[in-house]
Amino acid sequence: MLQIFKKDELAAIRLLAFIAYVSAMAMSWNLWFSVRNFPMISLFEGLPIPNSGIDILLIGTFISLFLLFIVKPKWNIGFPIILIYTYWALLDQNRLQHFFFEIIFVVFALSLFKNNTNAAKKCLLWIFIGTYFWSGIHKCNDLFFEKWLNGLNKRIPFIPY
Numbered sequence: 001m002l003q004i005f006k007k008d009e010l011a012a013i014r015l016l017a018f019i020a021y022v023s024a025m026a027m028s029w030n031l032w033f034s035v036r037n038f039p040m041i042s043l044f045e046g047l048p049i050p051n052s053g054i055d056i057l058l059i060g061t062f063i064s065l066f067l068l069f070i071v072k073p074k075w076n077i078g079f080p081i082i083l084i085y086t087y088w089a090l091l092d093q094n095r096l097q098h099f100f101f102e103i104i105f106v107v108f109a110l111s112l113f114k115n116n117t118n119a120a121k122k123c124l125l126w127i128f129i130g131t132y133f134w135s136g137i138h139k140c141n142d143l144f145f146e147k148w149l150n151g152l153n154k155r156i157p158f159i160p161y
Contacts, residue, residue: 010120014070014110021103022063031094032059040092047091058084069107078111102131 030036034049042049050058062084069077085104089095105127113120 008073010073010110010114010117011070013106013124014073017103017106017110018066018070020099021066024097024099025059031092032088034091038094041094043090043093049091058088066107069110073110073114075111075114078107081107082111098131098135102127 025032030038033052033055034040035052035055040049062081065077065081065084069081082104085095085100089101106124109120109123109127113123
């Protein structure tokens, strides 16, 4: 395993992306199962909702492919990872947290630029800059917090004023 890091300087980034994704996934374990008490917010009506067995199969496939992607960053391994996450995000918009889709963009960039380390590094830099820039720039609006709190009060009645 140590030889991989010496030969491929992006292998450490792939390993860290895997650890970050699986750690966040483990902390929100119930979010990744379709049968749960917390409501799912699907992007489109009529998407097939998997049962627990299919959920476990998808999670196992996702983690296995991601582990393989650390060692072999090929497009035919990275693309199914992206597809599974896209399906999960379409099923439930709660899975569109910035750290999840950011890591999927990392998988995309590392698959696309696997032979060009400099291009991959630049792409990763733009992914992180872009995510945090755009997630923070909307808060410059004076009415953001007022509207946000108003929306929260309507949707979640138990939040104290």
